[in-house]
Amino acid sequence: MRNLLTSTALALTVLASAGLPAMAQETLKIGYVDPLSGGGASIGQIGMNQLNFIADEINAKGGVNGKQVEVVGYDNQLNPQISLVQVQKAIDDGIQIIVQGNGSSVAVAVSDFVTKYNERNPGANIVHLNYAAIDPVLTNEKCSYWHFTWDASADIKMEALTNFIKEDQNLQKVYLISQDYSFGHAVAGAAKRMLEAKRPDVEIVGDEYHPLVKITDFAPYVAKIQASGADTVITGNWGQDLALLIKAAGQAGLDVNWYTLYAGGAGAPTAIKQAGLENKVFQINEGINNQGYGPAEERAGALMSRFSDAPVYYPRMFNMMDMVFAAIEEAGSDDPGDFIPKLEGMKHDSFAAGDEGFMRADDHQFFQPLYISTLGALEDGQKFDEEHTGWGWKMAAAVPTESTLLETTCEMERP
């Protein structure tokens, strides 16, 4: 009997001490739910690297409100169902801040799930920080108080891109090629709508949808573009779907201008260099290397030398975490219920060039300066090349924050 008592007491002590660190909450945990295996792993890993980099930066300065930041990875395999399981797992681990970005289908599912979870569990206060999914529904029909997005939506990007394209007097025939899912349709739809309004004389000679990350040889698609006589291709493709498309185009000698949303993503610069498409591929995003802005060069340089085998990063992820940490410090609490009001309307000097952007409270969309750039051989004064290709992004046009403002249909339900 005495033995039993001692062992019970012992067991309880062990249990209690094991439970202590969790109770004390010395760390601020951030759940990163993105693909860490399978076809999307290459892009998912880049985000994870950057998040860890940012966490190490802030921890070296003493953390956020004195707490050390810890990033916990949850592999969602780019699948909406698996994502929900992983988000639940993160919540069970006591995490309130979920970072997710890749795949609009995933983002819509996660945002929905988080919103419902918060409704059913008052006080749970889970927030979804989205750094990459840009389907416009996320900030319109399906907007949520618990979802914030830092990348410009597909509509905003397409608005800016078509404003740039419409000045090109040689533009006559446009070919649209997109991945066959919600985001691809959103991009192609916006491009069609806006081109018809801005340049009614331009003919849209192709409107193609292909399956998401399933095509290995784009030569047949390129042959079709070639036959259509297009002089310009607009695509929302990302990852291997863009790299392979560009590669096939280079091999067939397809001579068109490319307007893309994700030519800066992993693998694409390598493909553009291989295809020899110097200054033919345009991208629109929230910042590039070689903008000559000291603080960005220093920080991005440190990140790229630490992850030299995949020297890619998202400027928007710096914006996102800097703003979230600022909001947490301002609120004096890392409970999203407390810091969300601080985040709404917050102004922030964007990472890439220090120009001001702001988080619109109406739809939780971050508005920021956007930049249109082309990839070509490094020129004098340019420090950074992409993926060790010797080619770097060169600025073609800058779109100030004011020109990116679009109306929203969001009717946000606030708790």
Next chain:
Amino acid sequence: MIEIIVVSTLNGVLYGMLLFLMASGLTVIFSMMGVLNLAHASFYMLGAFFGFEITRRIGFWPALVVAPLLVGAIGMAVERYGLRRVHSHGHVAELLFTFGLTFVIKEVVEMIWGKLPADYRVPGSLDFAAFTLFSSDYPAFRLFVLLVSIAIFLALLLVIKRTRIGLIVQAALTHPGMVGMLGHNVDRIFMLVFGVGVALAAVAGVIAGPILITQSNMAGLLGPILFVVVVVGGLGSLGGAFAASLLIGLVQTFAVAFNVSLADLFGSTAAGEVLSVWLSDIWRVTVAQVAPILPYLLLVLILIFRPRGLMGTRDT
């Protein structure tokens, strides 16, 4: 229109020949050893990465020879020390073994070369346009890939039909038990066939790497379609694998070229109005959109109507 047809035919044949390089090894291994080698596409990936690495250090031409030999040697070692031991535990164990192998190979590749695509380029000596068809260039390297594939197909045919080794392999395809009874070293034949089979996949990797993508998920992209080729072509039939590869290559490229949907075909007829309601989901989907699914549709149809495949010699 003519332009699309000619270019699609060339592209389709090329893609088909690449598929054949991989499927030939798979089908022979499958029919001889009864092992569905799930890791076959992984050896294709190994071929591409070895090719990339050797090209970077010595050059493309040595890579074309050395990489398949290396991968073939690895394949033989896998057969000798892995598959053969597992063999006594039955087919399920073999299947699981090759399934596990895909993950091991993928992880090793990611550890060495990372998850990003490798910068594997077309060799300089073949980096020009072979000829210009209508308005598009046809790259010399693609022509080279086509010629290599055809040469390998002919060589394989010759070996199988005209040599003693080929005779035994052929016999083993249809009567594996009897060949063993006749005193041939079936184990060694198996090892050889496995090695040659994966070496062929590696050749495909070395020459397809620069055209397609050299990345750690490339095996996953091509793996499933290989099984379609093997099943459609028929078990143990090289001719069948050849026909099925070309068929799938052509079906896929031609389907992409056409924007025909059910709405275009029946839209104006009376039946069209009824159909458009019932088939609302797929009414406006074009053939081009479903192109990548067509091979799998073919697989299902073949399994229903002709389970032994186009030119299969036996059912099991």
